[in-house]
Amino acid sequence: MGTPELELAGGVLPANLTEERRLDVEGRIKACDIEGLPSLAGISSRNALSLLTKSKEEDSRIRERRVLKTGDARRLKRDLLEIFAGEASSKLAKNSLLLLTPSLDVKVIRNRLKLSIDGKEISDSLNALGRSEEFRRILSRLSFSPRQEKTGSDTLEFFAARRDILGAVLEVLTRFSDAPSVASFFANADDETLREILATLEEVEGASGIEDAEAVISDAELEINDALRKGVRDRQKAVSIVEDKLAEIVSSLAMKWEEEELLKGAFETSALPFEFDRVAVRKLVGEWRQRKEEELRARVEKAERSLRRHMGTVNDLVERAILLDGILAVASAAEKYSLTIPEVGTGGIGFVSGRNAFLMRELGGGTPGLQPVSYSIGKPSSIRLAKPRNAVVLTGANSGGKTTLLNTMAAIHIMALLGLPVPAEKAETAPMPIYLFRKRVARKTGSLEQVLRSLIPVLADRKRKLVLIDELEALTEPGAAGRIIASIINKAATTSSLFLLVTHLAKEILPHVKLPVRVDGIEASGLDEKGDLLVDRQPRFDHIGSSTPKLIIMRLSRAAKKRAVKALYDDVLASLAEGAGEPVQAPLTFPWLEETSVRRQSRA
Known part of the structure; x- marks a missing residue:
């Protein structure tokens, strides 16, 4: 689905969405993420459902109401899809099945039927390996992670939201390499690329949290005072305690040499109560935070450059993984109900x-x-x-x-x-x-x-x-x-x-x-x-x-316990018997049907 197609009945998506956020939205639509789409796109749940339905109808090449022309037909369709959706391992695959729309395009129908055949082949191969349940447990992890917005990067949020799905696909590729039908289904997936994406994501997220340096220094100050109150009388010992705590601060905050010198300069005395120079601490924390933010920004930009080129591929891979869960659900229903x-x-x-x-x-x-x-x-x-x-x-x-x-x-x-x-x-x-x-x-x-x-x-x-x-x-x-x-x-x-x-x-x-x-x-x-x-x-x-009125009345007569009720049923039966000679329905022989048959035979 291209960007121009992201239109709603009541308007369009917010114009201030970045290109990365729009790719995220498009991927969520294809993945049928009805739960996460509203907050991501800044739209109502109703408009989110409208987008998902429109996407499915575009796949079918026709609007559903042009195929299922009555409410009864549409209700029957929803009830039928519940049978298949109940076999899905993930909520996303269940959503995808429930939102499926019919098509009148023979090519579309046959392509979908081919997918059903592929699903059966994959299911049969997993059953032959005795690993079907293991496979379905992995597929149950196909879900988007909640947005955390730690880095302020739409690109990183895109990949962070898909971390569990990519991890599940990687696990499928590595643990089920002995199932050729599974490997061929993910023929365009590269496990090394997946590892690289997940490693990059882990690296940048591991460095994304900037600690509260002022709180770390304050906690150390309390610990120093607590140690000194325990009766340390030797000045050298007291100095050693302070120096150890300073070293812990430097290590905990990964301070540079210049920052370490500023920290030592903030050290005033080893007498009780011990405290740092507040002005010096504020200066130190300000410089340290500025450096950390610059380092994080550099890491994020590097990660963005590395990951951005994979966004389209990852969207396709996520859609493929959910499709796999869906066709296996269809295969499961087909086996259960002999379809x-x-x-x-x-x-x-x-x-x-x-x-x-x-x-x-x-x-x-x-x-x-x-x-x-x-x-x-x-x-x-x-x-x-x-x-x-x-x-x-x-x-x-x-x-x-x-x-x-x-x-x-x-x-x-x-x-x-x-x-x-x-x-x-x-x-x-x-x-x-x-x-x-x-x-x-x-x-x-x-x-x-x-x-x-x-x-x-x-x-x-x-x-x-x-x-x-x-x-x-x-x-x-x-x-x-x-x-x-x-x-x-x-x-x-x-x-x-x-x-x-x-x-x-x-x-x-x-x-x-x-x-x-x-x-x-x-x-x-x-x-x-x-x-x-x-x-x-x-x-x-x-x-x-x-x-069958006679048979129904006979059944009621048999079941009647009161003599008067039974007698009344018998009277009704007698009335039916009196009219038995009258035709109940018109004869099947129609002159115009016979004439048509004779004309066809004469032409043959």
Whole structure:
């Protein structure tokens, strides 16, 4: 990031920043140092976060809100990144992962996926050596030191703030030279240069503290008087005590010969109470301090000349070290949750044996209790599961997993756009913005208006996008909802966008659908011995899923303890049985779909 890019929504960085301080700020931005950046740059925490976000969006080559088009999509992205950030060893790497933004640039996405592959290779090599935990302990030291401003030099403060990070990198280079993947990751790092930087920093900081000479002399004066009070009667002995203390002062303050002579000249008497000539002491201290300040200034200038040329390299190295921690965190999450690298295509979105990342996290990374699901929309080139359709309606059993499937598809798409591995055995996605509309628990006045205000502009925009909608029907009465949703589906089917709608209203919707769409269904087969639904969560393609009110009422009837309550449930079941002959949902056979199929076969 160059200097002109350090601009904020509310203005620019303070104009009085030195070039060294600006380099420091740029490095902190790339390192995602949200804690240290505000005080260093003289800005608010909010503006600091704005700078970090802008930097991440520049890396992605697009603003996040142009990719994740709804609040639901952005919230899902934040929740997904928590999974990866939780595996990071350092706070800086955690920040970097949490602030990651998605991209629609295929090159950016593939470069990030390549980094995920590199992270796995490094992780595997460390595991083979049995030194993964040792390595992560070193990475946990990646942090900026608080500013101390001892020397008044922005250059030295730059390096002092990065001392722990440079020390950690040097330790990695020296202790893990037998791990080629680690060495290649830091191919541009020179351990001798790192040692030189750290040694220079230690040398100048060791000489940066100018002692309080007047206090040293005053303390010696008290010690001399204390010794003389202990009954030293021999004058020669008393003189010896004074001379010894004078020698200690000279040694402690590293005095020159001229300063030593001034000190001796300030010695007045060995009688009690012993004291130095105050005027002489003030003169001595003034000259001594002036010399020390000149020496320190010379050391600082020499160190600055030596270190300044390494500032850009060190910023790059710090960023690289934090990146290493980040990709190892991704590798750790990938191993824990069985994540794989997705393909990046153009035709559609699909996955084989996909799983919900959040359910896996609840199970501690395990998958035995989760039924994997395979699904696709559009025409992904590497995954052939169902009839390629851009508009798909998902129907079926209550609590059958329709919403989970929709969220899984959204998660896989967003993770792929972030350049991260996804929870599936195989997956492919096409870079495009995503509109995610999750089901709202409560129905509020004006909800229909709000949803239509959100959806209609989306459908009117013909740019390609992924639209995922979960149960709009609760917003108004079923008949009207069916017609509204059908019109939305008809519009979606005429575009290149990918559209998935989860609904219970197939009966009300499908008679009004005028264009080719795919209707899939999830089925429940009954109840187990515990009264839980037996559901095949893998959707059946080109099949209308049946609702499960009968099974749910049977479960409630079994669980009822009061005879009157059980009898009422049985009456409801009987009512359902009387209407069993009536079609619950419209048939799947549509004349326009059959005509389309016949025309295609005749052209083949």
